[in-house]
Amino acid sequence: MITVHRFRQGNLCFAVDGGSAAIHGLDEVAYEVLGVWLELYESGGRCLTCHEQGGPEDRRACLERVLDGCNELFAIYGADTVKDAAGDLMELVEAGLLFHDDAYVDDVATGKLASSSLKALCLNVSHDCNLRCRYCFAGTGNFGGERLNMPGSIARGAIDFLLANSPGRERVEVDFFGGEPLLNLPVVKETVEYGRAQAQSMGKEIRFTLTTNGLLLDEDTASYLDQTMFNVVLSLDGRPAVNDLLRVTPKGAGTYKTILPRLQHMAQLRQDRQYYVRGTYTAYNKDFFEDVRHLVEVGFDRVSVEPVVTDPEKPYALGAADLQELFQQYDQLAEYYLAMEESGRGFEFYHFNLSLLEGQCLAKRLTGCGAGSEYLAITPNGDIYPCHQFVGREHYVMGSIEDGSLDEGIRALFQGSHVLDKAECRGCWARFFCSGGCHANAVSRNGDIKQPDALSCALLKKRLECSIYIQGRLLD
Numbered sequence: 001m002i003t004v005h006r007f008r009q010g011n012l013c014f015a016v017d018g019g020s021a022a023i024h025g026l027d028e029v030a031y032e033v034l035g036v037w038l039e040l041y042e043s044g045g046r047c048l049t050c051h052e053q054g055g056p057e058d059r060r061a062c063l064e065r066v067l068d069g070c071n072e073l074f075a076i077y078g079a080d081t082v083k084d085a086a087g088d089l090m091e092l093v094e095a096g097l098l099f100h101d102d103a104y105v106d107d108v109a110t111g112k113l114a115s116s117s118l119k120a121l122c123l124n125v126s127h128d129c130n131l132r133c134r135y136c137f138a139g140t141g142n143f144g145g146e147r148l149n150m151p152g153s154i155a156r157g158a159i160d161f162l163l164a165n166s167p168g169r170e171r172v173e174v175d176f177f178g179g180e181p182l183l184n185l186p187v188v189k190e191t192v193e194y195g196r197a198q199a200q201s202m203g204k205e206i207r208f209t210l211t212t213n214g215l216l217l218d219e220d221t222a223s224y225l226d227q228t229m230f231n232v233v234l235s236l237d238g239r240p241a242v243n244d245l246l247r248v249t250p251k252g253a254g255t256y257k258t259i260l261p262r263l264q265h266m267a268q269l270r271q272d273r274q275y276y277v278r279g280t281y282t283a284y285n286k287d288f289f290e291d292v293r294h295l296v297e298v299g300f301d302r303v304s305v306e307p308v309v310t311d312p313e314k315p316y317a318l319g320a321a322d323l324q325e326l327f328q329q330y331d332q333l334a335e336y337y338l339a340m341e342e343s344g345r346g347f348e349f350y351h352f353n354l355s356l357l358e359g360q361c362l363a364k365r366l367t368g369c370g371a372g373s374e375y376l377a378i379t380p381n382g383d384i385y386p387c388h389q390f391v392g393r394e395h396y397v398m399g400s401i402e403d404g405s406l407d408e409g410i411r412a413l414f415q416g417s418h419v420l421d422k423a424e425c426r427g428c429w430a431r432f433f434c435s436g437g438c439h440a441n442a443v444s445r446n447g448d449i450k451q452p453d454a455l456s457c458a459l460l461k462k463r464l465e466c467s468i469y470i471q472g473r474l475l476d
Contacts, residue, residue, distance in 0.1 A: 001018070001019070001101065001426050001427055002018070002019055002041075002099050002100065002101050003017075003018030003019065003427060003428065003429040003431075004016070004017055004018065004034070004038060004041075004098065004099060004429065005018065005429035005430075006026070006031060006034055006035065006038065007465055008031075009331075009334070009465050009466060009468070009469035010334070010335070010469050010473070012025065012469055012472050012473065013025070013026040013027070013028060013030075013031035014026060014465075014468055014469070014472065015031075015034055015098070016429050016430070016468070017092075017097055017098050017099070017100050017429075018100075018428065018429035018430070018431060018432070019099075019100035019101055020096055020097050020098075020100040021432040021433065022092075022097040022098070022100070023468055024092065024097070024098070025472050027085070029073070029077050029081055029082060029085040030085040030088060030089060032073055032077075033066070033070060033073065033082060033085045033086050033089060034089060036066060036069040036070050036073070037066050037086075037089065039069065040065060040066060040069060041099070059090060059094070062090070062093075063086055063087070063090055066086055067082070067083065067086055070082050070086070116373070117165070117166050117167050117168050117169055117374070118161075118162055118165040118166045118169075118172065118374060118375075118376065119166065119169060119172060119173065119370060119374040119375060120162075120172060120173035120174065120175065120370075120374065120375045120376075121158055121161075121162050121172075121173075121174050121175070121375070121376055121377070121378055122174075122175045122177050122375070122376070122377040122378065122387065122388045123150065123155060123158055123174060123175065123176055123177065123181075123191070123377075123378050124143075124150065124177050124178055124179065124377060124378060124379050124380060124388060124391060125149065125150040125155065125176050125177070125178065125179075125181045125184045125187055125188055125191075125380070126148075126149045126150065126178040126179035126180055126181050126182075126183040126184040126380070127142045127143055127145065127146070127147055127148050127149070127178065127179050127379065127380050128142060128147040128148065128149065128178070128179050128180065128183055129142075129178060129179045129180040129183070129213070130180055130183065130213070130215050130216070130249070130250070131180070131213050131215070131247060131248065131249060131250075131255065132248055132249065132250050132252075133246055133247045133248070134246045134248070134316070135246050135280060135282060135308050135310055135314070135316055137309055137310065137389060137444075142179070143379075143391045143392035144392045145392065148380050148381075149183065149184040149187065149380055150184060150187055150378075150379075150380035151187070151380070152186075152187050152190050152191070154378070154380065154381070154382045154401055154402070155187050155190065155191040155194075156190075156191070156194050157382065157401040157402065158174075158191075158378045158382075158401050159174070159191060159194055159195045159198055159206075160198065161401055161404060162174065162206075163198055163199060163202055163204060166204070169204070170203065170204055170205065171204065171205045171206075171207060172199070172204060172205075172206055172207075173206070173207045173208075173209065173230075174191070174195060174206055174207070174208050174209070175208075175209045175210070175211070175388075176188050176191075176208065176209065176210040176211070177210075177211050177377075177388050178211070180212065180213055180215070180216070181210055181211065181212060182210075182212050182215075182216040182217070182221065183216070185216070185221065188210065189224070192208055192228050195208070207230035207231075208228060208229050208230055209229060209230055209231040209232070209233065210225060210229050210231075210232055210233070211232075211233040211234075211235065211278075212225075212232070212233070212234060212235065213235045213247075213255070213259065214234055214235065214236070214259040214262045214263045214266070215255065215258065215259060215262075217262040217263070217265070217266055218262075219265075222262070222265055222266050222269060223269070225266070226266070226269040226270060226273070230273075230274060231273075231274040231275065231276070232266060232270060232274070232275045232276075233275070233276050233278050234263045234266060234267070234275065234276065234277045234278065235247070235277075235278055235279070236256075236259060236260070236263055236277050236278075236279055236295065237279040237280055237281070237285070237291060237305075238279050238281075238285065238288065238290070238291020238292070238294050238295055238305065239285075239290060239291055239294045240254070240256040240257070242284070242285045242291055243255065243256045243279075244256050245284055245285075246280075246282065246284070246316065260298065263277065263300075264298065264299050264300075267299065267300055267301075267302075268299075274302075275302055276302050276303070276304050276350060277295055277300045277302065277303050277304070278303075278304040278305070278306065278350075279291060279292075279295065279303075279304070279305040279306070280305070280306055280307070280308050281305055281306070281307055281308065281318075282307075282308040282316035282317070282318065283308075283315065283316045283317060283318055283319075283322065284316050286318075286322055286325050286326060286329070287329065288305050288326075288329055289329040289330075289332045289333045289336070291305055292305050292333055292336075292349065293336060296340070296347050300347070301346075301347040301348060302347065302348045302350075303347060303348065303349055303350070304349070304350035304351065306351070307326075307455075307456070307459055309389070309438075309440070309441050309444060310444070311444070312445065318455060319455065320454070320455060320458075323455070323458055323459075326459060326462070327462050330462050330463060330466050331466070333349065333352075333466070334352070334466040334469055334470055337349060337352060337470060338470060338473055338474075341474065351463045351467070352463065352466060352467045352470055353467070354464070354467035354468065354470075354471055369387075369435070369438075371386045371387040371390075371414060371439050371440070372386030372387065372398075372410065372411055372413070372414025372415070372439065373411055373414050373415045375387060376398065377390065377391055378401055379391055382400050382401035382402045383397050383399075383400055383401075384397065384398040384399040384400060384401065384405075384406060385397060385398060386398065386410065386414055386439065386440075387439070387440060389438075389440030389441075389444075390439075390440055390443075393443070396410065398410045398411065413449070414439065414449070417436065417439065417449050417450050418435075418436065419431045419432070419434070419435050419436040421450060422436055422450050422451070422452060423450075424451065424452055424454075424457070425437075425452065428457070428461075429461075430457075430460065430461050430464055433464055434457070434460050434461075434464075436452060437452040437453065437456055437457060437460065438453075438456065441453045441456050
């Protein structure tokens with residue numbers, strides 16, 4: 001499907017071709033000419049070169065139709081300038097970088113690109129937590145069930161399952177999650193040791209990641225994580241009042257003062273290795289730019305602050321009425337990001353990470369994160385789920401580590417839920433950047449993995465615009 005999105009961000013103009021995922025920086029004249037072209041296209045006056053391999057006569061006819069609508073632009077910019085801009089845009093069309101129809105991928109988007117080889121497991125080593133975060137999608141750690149820790153036998157079985165079901169992969173990943181995984185640190189350590197030995201014997205490598213709220217990050221634990229983890233994710237929502245409103249202990253006490261120095265120490269240890277401080281913004285802190293700025297000011301240079309995923313009826317849930325305010329926050333954040341970069345004090349904001357020179361392969365663009373196919377989650381009792389955010393939804397249980405079973409029907413459902421199989425996605429300019437969005441979020445909001453959440457889509461597209469703008473400014 002042909003989709004072209006043009007937008008202004010800051011002092012720059014851009015166009016994104018949905019079909020090819022090509023990004024174009026435009027001057028003011030080209031931006032305006034493209035606007036005329038899009039009006040022609042959307043009104044039904046479609047040019048042949050947008051759909052067929054037209055010859056010179058077709059291209060001339062197309063340009064003439066576009067230029068017929070440019071009389072006002074002639075008066076502003078001059079006829080020659082406008083004609084040159086239109087010609088440049090036609091060159092992009094001819095190169096397959098503008099008004100590109102992606103129908104050619106339909107025949108390979110039916111499962112052929114979805115790998116049957118596992119890439120990663122999320123091990124919920126603890127279904128318990130020493131916090132009671134009020135927005136927690138995991139039911140404050142227990143996922144709506146019993147509070148328990150994963151035994152070593154299940155963890156070892158999960159490692160064996162991953163290695164046995166990842167043919168063709170030299171590197172796989174294991175994420176320690178919860179609840180709070182440090183409540184089960186002995187099993188984490190046992191799993192790392194066992195996993196490394198087993199992977200080495202098979203000529204593979206396992207990269208480990210752990211997510212923690214930081215309460216148990218003493219000196220020894222921090223040192224261990226620094227030595228063994230490929231990535232460490234640290235949870236903190238931002239300013240003290242924001243963090244302590246929802247991230248509280250079982251007794252209702254705030255955690256900021258206790259956690260901050262421990263997370264700072266962990267971040268200092270990780271300067272030459274990966275880490276992220278990850279926060280959540282809700283209806284209670286729609287001014288989340290201030291939280292990002294606070295996290296940077298207290299010393300964190302790798303930050304991710306993400307919208308809450310929850311029941312839309314919750315008082316802290318975000319809704320469509322909040323979008324314009326949230327968009328303004330991303331605008332502020334983009335300018336702050338650039339100002340810090342220019343001052344030599346740059347930081348990384350996870351959702352602004354975008355490479356204009358390297359991109360995802362076609363398979364990744366179509367299938368996204370791989371939940372339910374390449375990525376699975378394991379509970380303490382060995383149940384297998386499509387990802388950690390599906391844990392507790394019993395009809396999504398895919399099998400068990402204990403007997404090695406795996407429901408290929410559920411797996412096929414997730415493999416088939418690619419971006420071109422979702423009606424809302426097929427006509428979206430951001431489809432090959434977003435890859436269809438989060439399945440769990442779609443289920444939470446709409447009850448269907450093939451119906452993306454509109455709020456999440458809108459926020460992602462805004463983040464993408466900001467990301468493109470930042471890269472454009474940095475390359476300028």
